[in-house]
Amino acid sequence: MAKCIISGFADEIADRLDEQLATLAKLNVHYMEMRNVNGRNFTDYTPAEAKEIKRQLDASGVRLSAVGSPLGKIGIEEDFAPHVDRFKRTMELAQIMETAYIRMFSFFIPDGKDPDEYKNAVLERWFQFQEYAKGSGIILLHENEKGIYGDIPRRCRTLLDAMDWDTVRGIFDPANFVQCKADTLEGFRLLEDKIVYMHIKDAIWDTGKVVPSGQGDGHLPEILGQLAGKDFCGFLSLEPHLETGDIAVGGPEKFTIAHKALMDILEKLDVEIA
Numbered sequence: 615m616a617k618c619i620i621s622g623f624a625d626e627i628a629d630r631l632d633e634q635l636a637t638l639a640k641l642n643v644h645y646m647e648m649r650n651v652n653g654r655n656f657t658d659y660t661p662a663e664a665k666e667i668k669r670q671l672d673a674s675g676v677r678l679s680a681v682g683s684p685l686g687k688i689g690i691e692e693d694f695a696p697h698v699d700r701f702k703r704t705m706e707l708a709q710i711m712e713t714a715y716i717r718m719f720s721f722f723i724p725d726g727k728d729p730d731e732y733k734n735a736v737l738e739r740w741f742q743f744q745e746y747a748k749g750s751g752i753i754l755l756h757e758n759e760k761g762i763y764g765d766i767p768r769r770c771r772t773l774l775d776a777m778d779w780d781t782v783r784g785i786f787d788p789a790n791f792v793q794c795k796a797d798t799l800e801g802f803r804l805l806e807d808k809i810v811y812m813h814i815k816d817a818i819w820d821t822g823k824v825v826p827s828g829q830g831d832g833h834l835p836e837i838l839g840q841l842a843g844k845d846f847c848g849f850l851s852l853e854p855h856l857e858t859g860d861i862a863v864g865g866p867e868k869f870t871i872a873h874k875a876l877m878d879i880l881e882k883l884d885v886e887i888a
Contacts, residue, residue, distance in 0.1 A: 622852030649682035686719030767801035788832030826875035
């Protein structure tokens with residue numbers, strides 16, 4: 615039987631950690647994907663500050679499903695050395711937080727340029743990430759995102775095929791694929807053996823507007839049904855984006871709407887929910 619663990623970007627509930635944790639408790643959600651906390655990106659915290667956040671999470675019975683980092687969200691032609699330093703700090707923070715996953719990206723491509731021309735440059739940078747992470751117990755998760763090299767399924771597959779399974783795996787974000795005019799069912803068929811983690815948001819094909827799960831063109835019920843049929847055991851991380859369609863604090867109400875939409879889908883499937 616499939617077992618799905620519910621998580622979410624709690625910074626879309628509120629800026630403050632205590633308010634994030636309060637809403638997660640009301641929804642009986644025991645994991646979060648940490649991106650911004652108390653008004654700062656988590657990757658900007660010091661190890662000592664991260665240990666204090668970990669203490670607060672432990673007291674609330676909440677763990678991290680992943681560090682929702684911005685790593686790889688710089689231009690492919692930008693200086694890479696400072697980004698490597700940030701990556702190494704994030705690795706340390708992930709270990710403090712006792713999470714196995716760091717969410718990452720594959721670099722923004724210059725406007726008007728063919729992303730395929732940057733394949734070797736992207737892979738070279740990801741090989742450096744991978745080499746540093748080997749043996750650490752941390753798995754680097756590549757997320758499909760608008761404007762980066764891995765914005766469509768084919769290029770996601772190219773990157774993931776080049777990496778070691780023990781260190782690099784994939785996140786599947788249906789809404790991001792919809793916004794890139796990529797069919798999510800075809801994309802899932804291409805990538806399903808590389809996917810260990812789902813971002814849960816949906817979007818309208820014509821406008822790109824983000825909507826609750828099952829209300830857009832991301833085929834979330836079908837994809838989650840296929841995962842259930844394959845006895846998927848992993849995280850479904852809510853990323854509502856219901857306030858502006860992008861990163862924003864939508865508040866407890868909108869996060870709850872997104873949570874209910876996902877739970878309504880899962881209730882119709884043979885899925886054990888953690």
